[in-house]
Amino acid sequence: MLKDKLLQDLEECFETLGQVRNLAQNYDEKLFDYLLEESKYKEEFKSRFFLFGKKTLVFKLNDFLNFLDLRSLGGSFTSYANKIGLANKTKSLLKTNNEVVLNFAFKDGVIKGGQSKDEQKTQEIFFNEILARDEIDVLFDKKALQNFELIGENKNLQEYLKDNPNLLIKGNNLLALHSLKKLYANKVKLIYIDPPYNTGNDSFNYNDKFNHSTWLTFMKNRLEIAREFLRDDGVIFVQCDDNEQAYLKVLMDEIFGRENFVNSIAVKLKNIAGASGGGEDKRFKKNIEYILIYTKSYEKLDQFKSVYDSRELYSHISFCKENNISWKYTSALLNGGEKKLIATTLDGDGNEIKIFERINYDIKSIGQMIKDFKMNEKEIFYHYTNKIFRTTMPQSSIRVRVLEKLKELNLSPYLISIEYTPKSGRNKGVIYEQFYNGEKLNLFAWLKDVVEIKDKQIFKKELAGTLWDFAFAMTNLTKEGDVQFSNAKKPEALLQRIIEISTNENDIVMDFFAGSGTTLAVAHKMKRKWIGIEQMDYIESITKERLKKVIEGEQGGVSKAVNWQGGGSFVYAELMPLNAVYKEKIQNLNDEKELDNIYQELKTKAFLDYRVDINEILKDKEFENLDLENKKEILKLVLDSNMDYVLYGDIEDENYVLSKETIKLNKTFYGDENA
Template sequence: MKNRLEIAREFLRDDGVIFVQCDDNEQAYLKVLMDELFGRENFVVNFIWNHRKSGQNDIDFTLSHNYALTYAKNRQNFRLNRIDANIERKFSNPDNDPRGNWTADPFDAPDESANCNYPIKNPNTNEIFYPPKGRHWRFSKDKFDEVLADNRIVFGKTGKSKPQYKRFQFEAEQRGENVNSIWLDCDTATRGTQEIQNLFKSKIFSTPKPESLIKRIIEISTQPNDIVMDFFLGSGTTAAVAHKMNRQYIGIEQMNYIESVSVERLKKVIEGEQGGISKAINWQGGGEFIYFELAKFNQKFIDKISDAKAEDILNIYDEICEKAFLNYDADSKILKEKKDDFKELNLAEQKEFLINILNKNMLYVNLDDIEDENYEISQKDKELNKDFYNE
């Protein structure tokens, strides 16, 4: 992870932020590594996501959470956005207050204040309450009398406990809510699996994240048109959610399923699929994306070797001797002379030998070598790269 995180940090804007998800086994080690790479002063928060409903039964506890370690490129330049994602779930109206849904906040606040230290009588029980030690009531006595008359003071669900302050949903919507560090309201991993199954009619990916989780991350850390990057794209959840939320995005994946899963998922998003967060944000489809692959060089020989049958392998052997970049200890001239020895190997051994002699630093074509005729880059691809890199 270290080298990938080092590179990831270079991609961040000065006001950028990175989220790295892990489980309980690796969280402590990852925190130390990221402190080293990003600086402890740039640590933002370690979000906790309830990723299982029932939990995983271990020896003597139930493991049901994962982490999202969050670091800024420069903490002084980054601030999490306020959100309203939890508002409807947190607010209700049990007393039919005409001002609408509300939630009960504590009426006491940190530190002591002489003007805000007075007795409050519970009118239902006549019990007298004072602020807890080291705290004070949030308002002066005169202000308390005003909000009490305004029906903004409650005494718990049963009316028998200490005073609490009514905060209305419309007020929270006007100014937003600080995001909580524990995410109990995001969907679980099971929901992510269901979303993929609904799209592709089968369980084609083992650990997809639910769209609501990625929505939470994007809405607390970005604005419309910001760039979101996921360099472990997987099933494409990040790209799908970023597309629906009007963000630019870059998704990177080295596995072949990017074509059959990630790309196909984005096509469905553009068509207006109604899974995941689509209904919650009124997604109607539209937009576009561009899909690129790295230009292969030695990788194309590895692909041929992997798919080869016995009758193909000698032709591949000859082609590698003529065209491939070999390791420093492999001489094409000697290889040609030893072809008969190669024939004596079984197919599995032949494949292993050929893959081992290829230079793994030359799997793909470097941009600086794009004009080299040995790489056989088409004129169309040359022009595409010039446009992409603004050359």
């Protein structure tokens, strides 16, 4: 390969690469003369390691030193140590350091990830950031789109594209993200992704030779571009299991900054009886996954909205009784009686607090109500939810001021109420009433404030922390979205929580591992705008069809909880494939006899790597002796990976035969003024 020839050329002239390094660091004239004038590879050295101005010449020392340090791993070049670990910026592995990055093989490279079916395994080429800068630039150029379809509206598609519609795109997500970057940079409020976990059982089957490093590179490439889509107050939620969680955390620290880490959520998705692991595996059974949350700027991030876990109320009461846990909601204010103004005082801002004595009120215990009303306890709690209370001793300046005023006036009513207008909190700006009783003024805390009624059942709400229980929601997944999807479909309730706490209506939500479309479906039902990307072939039969049903008013998942009645629209489009078509054909070959046909097609129609002579490969005896699978892998490598998809800049090239309508839609989509 050319890289090896360049290194060999330097060694032949200067004996060792170490000597070359020393000369470079000292800006030695002899080395420069050789690189610029004497070497037979001088043009290559010039283009790689020098910048030419009108009157200046700049030597790119760091690139040259990195080039000397590059190591070859299976045909992909990398300058990072072939180990996983924490390292400082000199690439020395360290156990502790304040400034750390995650080193792994191929960290300085780009992997596309080119599967279109779960069962495929691919040997991906890594494009190194120094050796293949041109290839990477082309790889990340905007791609042409085809098969545009407007779903849910009967409008002119070209006009509709101008209004930033909801988008579902089929194609390689890394390339699609780079294609969308200029349109949506700094505009997305929430990114949620549930990528392949690299367990050996999921869809991550890229390049098994360096599977762990491959996964990290795969994620690094996508997280780096994903960050550019986020608003300054935007957040990204990345779901994973414990197989890669620790490394992913450090990688995200590097990309987003440790100061922008928000939380790590543990999500219970299985009860132990249904969990994997354990037994002969020697490990505890797995029943949780993790969600890592980062923001683009912690300073600008709004506080998440509160979320609650819920449990059927009477089950909760029974649990408390069985475990000798005090259940304190044991009384009801059946009638507040009459109120008599007995005093006023001021809050800390000088605003009035009115104090009323309550007369002829009616308070009963739950036990007394069971006897008087001939109901059981469960019925009492259901019918009198709004009346039942407990008393508590709040650390409140309001209570202290009221208590001081009553002592000042030598008043001691048993039951009082106060009215004031809070300046903050959930009752901000409205007249708010509170009840107190007893000499110490115990505050009434109402049961209605900690429960919710759904389907004629009462559920106790508890503020959720960083452990979320969605095991029950996982048991009903087959009914959600009216689609069958075996690859770890997530419950709509989980996405509802994430979207609810982090976004508002009309914010943009993105998922570039769209899968069955759960994120997009829930975002649509919750009146958010959305962008979804999926490269697997099931996007047409599963993802798109699910979203069509959402528009039609599908009532599964969270539809009833958010009062979803249908409506809305989205645009479907596909990255326009070129060599990707031939890679798919090669992958699907089942017989040696089919090879002859594909050879001719590749030679006449496909875009081949300019560094490879396919005719020489086909005549090679060693190639002839390979089995079918190895021949298929070599043929895929012969194809120019930069030509997997048609570039937007080439849409009017006659070789690609795009219709006038497709060209026009591409120009409108990308905001080309000449559309």
